[in-house]
Amino acid sequence: MIKVQNLAKMFGTKRAVDDVSFSVNRGEVLGFLGPNGAGKSTTMRVITGFLPPSAGTVTVGGFDIVEHAIQARRLIGYLPENAPAYTDMTVFGFLNFAAEIRGLRGDARKQAVNRAVEMCFLESVLHQSVETLSKGYRHRTCFAQSVIHDPDVLVLDEPTDGLDPNQKHEVRQLIRRMGEKKAIIFSTHILEEVDAACTRAIIIDRGKIVANGTPQELRQKSEWSGAVTLRVKNVAASTVSTKLYQVPLVKRVTVVDEKDGRVTVRAFPKSGANGALAAAIGEAAHDWQVEQLHTEEGRLDEVFRSITMPDTAKEAA
């Protein structure tokens, strides 16, 4: 549904987005990750037709966003960053306006407004002015506006920003549910959201795509992926690490924690260990009191850091 080809966007001489290409199909939820200022919002603004591209093309549902702007925009629902809404209107008035400008009339409009209100839990504030709403409600009002015409494509810029944990959960559920029938692209810098809602994720840094894959694939880029954490009781840390270094699959052992007679160590596998490390370590530790033994899946935040800030990530590890 969304196809971005060699997209570039310049602001003066600054390249905010540099040669970005990707596509999102129906049934996909694409998470857009990146540090602040990486070009996430700019990319989304170009996709929705707010900013014209400096180079490259964007098509939505087959319509070029510049050449056939109106047709392309009809297919898109857009939640801009910070969820702006007309503060002088009531929630009801605002949603009616959004429906009307999307070309919905009469009963179709009533139904669309009702559906959006229900979906975003806005009944209780329906006749309140947007100005008086709390941030969470204001956010949901703008979100309701973006889905009012049941669009095929949803572009959501930080849809969970400023929401409390329960609301975040609701919005993620909503995105995942809608993602079954639509093409959704949403930006975030909360990495757990990628797992909670995305079928695929892109990491963008300084205007360029630096990683693109399913959350699982991204996680495997982590050096944590396949590492084994072991916690034992009443054994000295030096004894544990000496013993583990003798296990053939182990590349490196770090002591994570040592207190109250408990030692936690993490063993990183040599390449080609393929998950056999846990069994090997279990064997090596068989005469100790093992409290915990598990294989790490790899951590997105560590992948994110190592990709976007290669220097500092090493220090932290």
Added chain:
Amino acid sequence: MNAWHNVWTITKRELGAYFTSPIAYVFIVIFLLLCGFFTFFVGGFFERQEASLVRPFFDWHPWFYLFLVPAVGMRLWAEERRVGTIELLLTMPITAWQAIVGKFLASWLFLALALALTFPVVITVNYLGDPDNGVILTAYIGSWLMAGAYLAISCITSALTRSQVVSFIISLVVCLFLILAGFPPVINVLEQVAPRLVELVASFSVMTHFEGFQRGVLDVRDLLFFLSVIGFSLFTTSVILRTHRAG
């Protein structure tokens, strides 16, 4: 057909925005008070002993509008940019032109309403004497067109900035120039300094073109002047909005 529906949707929203905030009521009350005060006290409506609204009433309009119209127009785009709703508005399936015209039309209709509410003056003059109502009507039309020209200029300055105050001041200065270019004291000075330029400069003034309407003359050139100021200003607004986004 569809295009006008889009324009009308925007216009309705904007008109609604005026009346849900105090702007509309404050504006109308101040405008009517000013009109009343200047017509009857400063303009010497009764002392003139003639059944005419031209001098005591319409003569003040260019000056009232100087302050009041930029106040109406200043929020049009500045507010959208400040709050960020411009990003919603311009990603809706409408053209930028439909949004620009819709917003302009809403403010212009609002000014028409304020102007229409001065009707007691017309009733008064008709009650007291026997004025030429045709002249009054053309003067009203001219006044509304002049307000439209000011308003379109305010659209430009509003699109230029996020700050309503900056927008207000700049459009006030531009409108002041449009008045002064035809203001008799300025013309007199200009006649001594650069007599050849007098006509050129004066032709840019709203005063010169409003004069015809006040005399009851519907001159195509005056009509064209106001309409072309409006058209040119709205076009400039669209260019400014586009360059903002082009980066």
